[in-house]
Amino acid sequence: MKKFLLGTIGLLALGMGSPASAADMAVKAPPPAPLPVIYNWSGFYIGANGGWGQSRNCWDFVPDGVFVLGTFDEGCNSRSGGVVGGQIGYRWQANQWVFGLEAQGDWADLSHTRDSLLFPGIFSTRTKTDGIGLFTGQIGYAWNAALLYVKGGAAVTSNRFSILDAPTGIELASASATRWGGVVGVGFEYGFAPNWSVGLEYDHLFMGDANNSFTLAPPFTGVLLNNRVSQDVDMVTLRINYRFGGYGAPPVAARY
Numbered sequence: 001m002k003k004f005l006l007g008t009i010g011l012l013a014l015g016m017g018s019p020a021s022a023a024d025m026a027v028k029a030p031p032p033a034p035l036p037v038i039y040n041w042s043g044f045y046i047g048a049n050g051g052w053g054q055s056r057n058c059w060d061f062v063p064d065g066v067f068v069l070g071t072f073d074e075g076c077n078s079r080s081g082g083v084v085g086g087q088i089g090y091r092w093q094a095n096q097w098v099f100g101l102e103a104q105g106d107w108a109d110l111s112h113t114r115d116s117l118l119f120p121g122i123f124s125t126r127t128k129t130d131g132i133g134l135f136t137g138q139i140g141y142a143w144n145a146a147l148l149y150v151k152g153g154a155a156v157t158s159n160r161f162s163i164l165d166a167p168t169g170i171e172l173a174s175a176s177a178t179r180w181g182g183v184v185g186v187g188f189e190y191g192f193a194p195n196w197s198v199g200l201e202y203d204h205l206f207m208g209d210a211n212n213s214f215t216l217a218p219p220f221t222g223v224l225l226n227n228r229v230s231q232d233v234d235m236v237t238l239r240i241n242y243r244f245g246g247y248g249a250p251p252v253a254a255r256y
Contacts, residue, residue, distance in 0.1 A: 039145035039191045042093045047241035049201070050084040053233060055110040055157075057127045060228040061118060074125060079112030083132065083235060091138070098147060100138035108132050110233075115166060124166045131158035132233065134183050134203065145191040147199075155183035155205040161212055161229060173214040179231065181207035189239070197241045205233035 059074035085106030092099045108129050116123040133156040140149025156178060163173045183206070189199030209230045 039142070040093065040194075041091050041098045041140075041142055041147060041191070041243075043243045043245040044088075044090050045197075045241045045243040046086070046088045047239055048084075048086045049104070049106070049237040049239040050082070051235065051237035052080065053083040053106075053108055053110055053129075053132070053235045054078055054080040055108075055112075055127070055129045056232045057112075058230045059125060059161075074117050075114075077112045077114050077127065079110050079127070081109040081111065083108045083110075083237065085132075087239065087241070089138075093142065096142050098138070098140040098142050098149065100140070100149075102134070102136050102138060102151070104134040104136070106132045106235075106237075113164065116163075120166075122166055123172070124164045124169075126162040126164055126171075127229070128160045128162070129157050129231075129233070130160070132156070132205070132235070134205075136183060136185070145197075147189045147191075147197075148187075149189070150184070150186050151203075152184045153182070155181050155207065155233075157181075157205070157207060157231065157233065159229075159231070161214070163214060171217050173216050175212035175214045177210060177212055177229075179207050179210055181205055181231075187239075189241070195243050195245075197243070199239045199241070201235075201237050201239055203235045203237075205231075205235070207231035207233065 056076060056078040058076040061074060083106045085104065087102055087104040089100055089102030108131060110130075111126065111128040113124055113126040115121065116125055134153065135155075136151040136153035138149045138151045140147050142148075159177045159179060161175045161177070162171050164171055183203050185201055185203035187199050187201035189197050191197040207230070209228055211228050
């Protein structure tokens with residue numbers, strides 16, 4: 001009986017001690033929360049773009065002593081069409097600020113023909129812009145994979161101005177001009193993968209006024225008359241870029 005009582009007391013003591021031992025055991029800490037992923041905009045990139053453009057041109061015929069005895073306003077015309085091309089650039093990111101340099105070139109199909117105001121029914125005028133180039137700097141602000149930026153710099157357009165025989169459409173005289181001006185723009189870009197981004201951009205080109213001398217079409221030779229043409233261009237393009245660096249590695253993670 002004595003042994004039975006001692007055994008019972010021992011079992012009770014062991015049971016009372018077990019919870020205390022479990023409470024004293026170290027609790028395993030939960031795994032740390034993953035660090036937020038921060039998109040990296042730095043590096044060289046190359047891409048393609050395409051969209052819509054509109055060129056607005058105003059003509060003034062100026063005196064040459066033969067056909068036009070005084071400056072004559074031929075009016076303005078606008079023509080919309082497609083643009084497609086590519087861009088290459090480099091960006092630096094400092095915290096959320098992004099700075100960049102970019103060169104862009106586009107083929108354009110912006111052409112318009114209208115009846116001459118000076119010689120209606122006899123002549124018509126045609127303006128065609130077939131090339132656009134932009135050389136710009138960028139300043140942007142990034143929210144992780146989203147980037148809003150403004151840009152500005154130099155612009156160049158390739159143009160051909162023609163005087164046509166109105167009834168037949170035959171070109172009688174022409175002037176070709178590569179014109180330099182300025183550009184300002186704004187864009188939004190989103191990084192949908194570590195090295196890929198898509199965006200939407202608007203640009204306005206200020207090409208100013210330029211004098212042109214029209215040369216007679218063969219078999220005739222010589223200068224027919226002079227004119228002054230002003231030009232402004234608007235562009236809205238969708239863009240896709242591939243950024244070099246990382247080669248598919250995850251974006252840079254924030255450090256604490």
